[in-house]
Amino acid sequence: MAAGKKSSSLREFERICRRVEEKSASYDRYNFSSRYNDFLKAFFDLAQEFDSLDDFYRICVAVPLKMTGFVSRLYLISDSSSRLELVCDSRRGVLKPPEPAREPIHLSSIPYETSDSYLIPIYAKVPLGRSEDVLDVNGGNGQRQTSLWGDSGGAGGWSRILGMYEVKPLARMDESDRFFFQKYTNRIGFNLHNRLIALQNIDHLKFINTLVMDIEHNVIVPNMYFRHLFNQLRKRIGELDDLKDEGRRLACDGTGSKAVDEEACERWLAHCDRVKRDFLACQQELVKHHANISLFLESLFRREHFERGHLVLRPRRCFVEKEIIGPQLEHYASRLRAARVTVEKPRNMLEEEFQVLVDVGLLAQVYANLFSNAAKYTREVVNHEGHPRKAMAYGRELVDDFPEPGKKGIKFNVFTTGPHLPEDEQKRLFQDGMRGRDSKGIPGTGHGLSFIRHVIELHGGTVGYEPTPEGNNFYFILPVPSTIPPTDLVDAVR
Structure with missing residues (x-):
């Protein structure tokens, strides 16, 4: 075997030597x-x-x-x-x-x-x-x-x-x-x-490094929620053992001398129904979370991303409220409730009559990041009527001259109550790794808003932040599909 390897190595060396000789002869001819x-x-x-x-x-x-x-x-x-x-x-x-x-x-x-x-x-x-x-x-x-x-x-x-x-x-x-x-x-x-x-190769390496951060931020961290769901499932399984023991106590002792306590049986049946509902709720939560993670995995692990060294869009027409915002809002509903954040839904998006051309998987992650930030950073304020308010709101509006004069764009907003961000943070808000002074003790990597900017710019849009009365508005603007008549667009966003 060693002799064979040596022979092969020598043959390769002789091939290179021949090419050196050919080059030398060529230079003489030149x-x-x-x-x-x-x-x-x-x-x-x-x-x-x-x-x-x-x-x-x-x-x-x-x-x-x-x-x-x-x-x-x-x-x-x-x-x-x-x-x-x-x-x-x-x-x-x-x-x-x-x-x-x-x-x-x-x-x-x-x-x-x-x-x-x-x-x-x-x-x-x-x-x-x-x-x-x-x-x-x-x-x-x-x-x-x-x-x-x-x-x-x-x-x-x-x-x-x-x-x-x-x-x-x-x-x-x-x-x-x-x-x-x-x-x-x-x-x-x-x-x-x-x-x-x-x-x-350098661009591919940079892209892979960025993609790893995207996966960690949008997939691995949210995937930890499965642990919570599995723990909840384990508790429900433990309740089944309690039900079994309770059923034995209620059952006749086999001698016929003990009558069944009907009131206790009713309580036991109610307990069974409650455990069943909890099981169904946990199962539905698992299914929704699995669907969400699967959507994110599909949009981040596409073969085209790795072949071209950058995120590649797969746009399709969709209703943003129905197909993107609604599912993500439902997914983050429990976390927003736990943070005591009230969700204020707009009226103008409930009956939207036109579709936007977007990559559903990537835009879903945009809203996932915005809603996740809302659960973490929304603060209570006193509104103009003197009442406390801790809320998140979302909506959209039509803007003129985007992305160029004479064109129309749609501005999608996510508002949260709280103090305005310092001016120096506003300028760096969408840079990778940027975390504000009020983020101490709050889990996060500072990658979410950078990811949002990247995805929206791939769609030909732009991102931004603006301080507003009682809080902060994070927004992005997307071009309106050229196939939508202007009259239909105005009616849809009115």
Whole structure:
């Protein structure tokens, strides 16, 4: 076995040695001038020196400009629109935002010329099978031909095209210049691919860390409620033993000399009914809590989240009051009652006549966080009539010019009584890990409002806080679906 492993290792080492020899031979064939050798050295040195992606874009166009005087432009395929965009050029640097490529610039799998430019595709890796694409680098005398892609038979394979690299002016370029910039573009592709993969991995790690906090805050902590329900169930099971003992005492002793106490039997039957109701209530609570946790698990553990490295929405049309707020309010009802928080329901949401396009699982967690905070932080105040009030209220209202002038948005509010938050806390309220001065001794991680902001912004909305008479209002605004006629919308929120 050891000899076999050694043989396999030697074969792999010999394969690498062959590639070194092939590279050495290729460099002899390329016969780059000292100027171009210095060009590549500068590119590789600077690519290692600067870390950011924008700096790498600048290096790609700055090296040709300073080393050879050629003007260049870097075009990349947009992840969001899949179109070719100009991201950097040697006159303006990095473009924010990128500009769509203009004719005659277009995506191509092979180099091509325009009236004044030479354009080369940027591949993540050099594609295999390109040996038929050859250039005569000696101006047509046939003395030396080489693959358009250089050493296309290496270990790398065909991969996705990342964009196009433009060099100008064309009139200054001979065939050796064209060949060199093909090789240079290959190096851009290799480096860019590796940087994108590294950034993607970093984003994935950040997302996983955030997702772990989401799971802990929205799933693991609420899941502890199951322990309470199971303890309640254990108590009810203990009552069954008491019922059994009581039934034995009431039963005839078998001699026929003891009559049944009818009044005691009635009490016993009432006790049975009470235990049955308690069992049913506990079972229903378990079912609701299981459904809630299952909804949260489904929305946080989707395969798309991990494939793309960020939360991916699965929006559908729903009635927010009926399908989201109601179930979450019912779920937190016992905790709000225990905190002596009165829930004030609005009239304008009870008969809502339109649906909103949202991810039900994620928006349910938004309300779960808001109601959980209400149970923990609502404080009693004296209202304008001089009466004590400790309450939570929710509702909605129509807002104009959201997310842009002429559009409509819906503002969803959750109000709680209590003193206003300090101004310095208001500014940091939706930042991750933010906890107020009045949160000492209250369980929490400071992640809930940050999660709310993230989910609402994914929906194209915004979040906010505003001090109001007698308390604090936490809100979020979502765009109104374009399919809802304005007249229906006004009637629905009136």
